[in-house]
Amino acid sequence: MLKQSGNKAGSSWRVLTSLLQINRKLWPQYVFLIICIILAAGIDVAGTEAFRRMISAATDSNMGALRESLLLAGGVIAGTVVLGSCASLLTEFVNYRSSVHLESLMVQKLLHMNIASHRNYHSGDLVKRVSDNARNGQIALNNNLMDGFRVFAVIVLNLVYLSAINILFTVSCLVVALLLPFALKYLSRKLNVIYGHKLDAESALNAFTQECIDGAEVVRTTSLGERTDSIFHSKYAEFMKWTKKGIWFESLTNQVNFFIRIGGMIFIIGYGGVLVKQEIIGVSSVVAFILVFWRMLNPISNAMVMWPRVQNSLSQLSRALEILEMEEERGIHNGNEMSRNSSEPTMVQFSNVSFAYSPGRVALDTISFTVKAGTVTAIVGPSGSGKSTILQLLLGFLQPASGEIRIGSALQAERDVLQWRSDISYISQEMYVFSGTFFENIALGKLDATLTEVMNAAQKVNMHDMIMSTPEGYGTLIGEGGLTLSGGECQRISIARALLKQASLFVMDEPTSALDGENEAAIFREFKNMIKDKTLIIVSHKPLRLEQVDQYLYLDHGQIVEQGTYEQLIARKGKYYNLLNGYEEEHDIA
């Protein structure tokens, strides 16, 4: 999935056209910018003409003509400055707008894409594609494309100017100039592939750096960095390999450019010499040709360096567009105000739900169960039994291959996914805390929450006192770069957030994994009190034995193998009983 597929040179046009489509709104600015650029090139030719007139005035010793041409030159400077300012301002404006537009589209995509597709990418890679590849790629592409127009205009206008002197000579100069794209075709294709590999190697490097930061505890206690260094070095060797190849071909591209530049000049003098000998043109015309050809050399050589760069930016952008093409979750995206559901407890029903991560890897096999309104259901089972899959299906992160899921009377397949989720308060296993204040983190559960509401929620999870003891109370920053919280504290924040949401259904993923030194029964009793008589589904790998649980589902290999109340399961003396018994025995020893 991370590998780039297919021939990128061939997809360049496709990338380009989809980007044009994305930047529809900026078309007038782009057009105006192009006009500025073409006019500036025209002024440039006028500058050459002014220069030619000065020289001819000098050869003719015509003082009046020299003064006139000085006036023309002054006009050229004024025009250059005015048009140049317009072009620069527009360029920068368009660069910022288009790149930020693409980035914000990608941010939206990131927020709305299917979690299933999200998981196919390393999160570091995703971030790089969104914030680095998209923006820098778009800016580079704009610059290169506008340079392209500039180059095109300069070449065309100068050729028109030269044609006025001698058409045949001009055409043969053009033929020399046209050697460039031919030489370039092969080199750019090569470079394109190399740049793609280089980018992949670079993101592998960054992903590894990110891992070393995330796994800092492991790195610091297992090795002294020799091992991480050596892995990094071997990953870097791959990057270096492509860098070296890239330099080689860049250098070759430069040389081709150099060859055409000077070779062209030799050609003009040689061919011009022949023409002078045949007295078709005068020596002064050769001078003019050399001058204009020199004026054109820079744009042409720019085009040489620019085309590989366009390819490079397109290969960056195709990494970004790959994300934009990801499937989105069904439902509304612009966050339109939706009717809130009542927070009355509701029932949850799975009927004949199946799911497979990939063909042959069945995670859930025709599961059916009902959670009655206001009751507590615990889904237990060993790791990999399909517990989390049930949760992901319930949250709409995954879509069932077959079967139906209902909350109350609402059928999941028929409802907007955002609206569907508004019925659920989810307490994740990871207890993700975002950078921001305590207040902001809790208020994520209800965005228009007042401080009092947030404080109430914090009080319910016993975090209020802790929060008030920090220097800035609810305004204290937490998350990355802020105050570090313990696992238990993060979970409490996450429960407070869920409480604030006031949904009809609570879903809790591995509630006890982050808690230490605290009895899960006590925590749970407390939690049950907080949510009152709401419907609750708990997923746990432990054989929770809690008085409040009305129904247990024991899952194994994607199937519900046992189902019932605690008493029923005990009476059955099945898997749950065995699991619990093993636990009880040890408990007694303790």
Added chain:
Amino acid sequence: MKHKGASIFLRVFTYVKNGNNLLLFGLILLMVDVAFNIGIAKVQQSFLDVLNQGDFKRLSFYLIVFSICFLLAMLLTFVGYFFREYSFSMLTRNFQFDTFSMLNKLPYEELKGRHSGDLISRASYDVQDCCRHLKDGLFGIFENALQFAVALTYLCFINFPLAVAVAITGVLIFFCSSIFNPKIRKISSEIYNKESDIKNLIKEMAQGISVVKAYGLQSYFGEKYAKYRRDTYRLYRKSILTNVFMQQLLNIMRESVWIIGVFLICLSAINGEMTVGLVLTFTLLMSQVLWPFVIIADRWRTLNNSYGSAYRALDLAAFGQNSQSEKIEVTNPLLPPAEDIAVLLRNVSFKPDKSVEEPLFESFDLEIRRGEKVAIVGASGSGKSSLLKLITGLYRHDSGLITIFDKQVDGTSEVKDFYSYVPQHNYLFTGTISENISFGAISFDDDHIKRAAEAANADEFISRLEQGYHTPVKEGGATLSGGQKQRIAIARAMLKNAPLLILDEATSSLDRRNAMKIQRLLESLPSEITCIFVTHSPASLSFVDRIVILEKGRIAASGSLEELTQRNLLYQELFDSAEV
């Protein structure tokens, strides 16, 4: 400021190491480029003279000689370019190796207190950025300065006063652009900060996506992003206006001087002081005297813009070194080595958050004998995990003495060989399962790995996987369950086979079946292995020699299971603390 910038680049420059010769050759070959650029002006003049004289035989002879020179120059510039670029990619590599290894040597507390996005951009983007700018700046300035010098000298021979006037204007252009530099630098550093905030926001969105979705926070985060972007728009506008103003000012100066120069030469040609051929040469050389200054000014700006990234990258490297040398105050003299003590904490003080007055541990003492199995229990916030992190050296104590087998814990290497640590939050690296188990081990083979996995009860599930030990692990072990990750982490510790085993809630994310197996593994540890673990599961206390109950950073009670049960302390601690 300029001096500081120069010294910073000098430090970056030392990373070129073995690429030194390549770089030197590359620089020497840059002279070929310059010579060719200047020579072209002279060559054209001679061609025109020959043309004017109508000597076509000499013209073809000149053309052949020039073509040969040209091919030679092409070869040399090709090699030169390759040398220059390659030596700089070597410099980048060496620099990046260094920042990467410094990143891993950064003290744990320091690392946790920083944005990981910031660290990554320092360790990779900043390094590459500053190296690229340094390369462009260095070569650009060198080539253009050389070109300027040669062209100016030549120009002086043709018309001295005019040459001096052109040179002065070049210098003026240069100074004019350097006036704007500080202003531009200030805005770009503001932009950089804002951009890194945005990057961090995007990173959190990507990582916390399940919470974002479950709470329907898409539009909340979408708007937060949009607000940040509105802020950057203002900054960019300011930056764009300043930049364009400066560029156009330079343009006016350059163009006016060029046109006035041409006018003056033409005037002298009319007065009969020059030929038309010389006018052409002079104008070509004049642009070569004016242009280098503009380019140098531009490259100078590039260098200045990259100063920030060079500084950030070097700061990371420097920080690692500084904190390594920071000494821990030892209040007690070293005790005579005690044979049977595995872990010793004497008079240890530790403040987890330096801004908070109250230390977590104060004059904390703890001794653990060799072979002793010790369980640490206590409510959350009592300091259990912190205690383990102090012993492992992840946290650095403020004062006092901590030793493991008589070796002082002070962030040096040798202590780490004596313990295996299984953290509470396990982290797996991208790679195979086998690579993850062997991460950190010095010598091992496949058999060792398998045995370690068996000991950690991981072999069972690993063998069932299609690719067995070579199954790839995705980011953070996303494809594995919590229990599987935990078992791999324990296998990692088993493979290291250190005399001291430290586990932080080793069984918290395991299901009962697996937890019991790990439990048995701990029970059956050889008697010479010392083991310390934090737990909240009463079941795992059955076999330990000693239980230490922590309460707000001090030992509330300590003793065997029987003693504590008799004193009725243990259950109170384990169960009642949670009854809020």
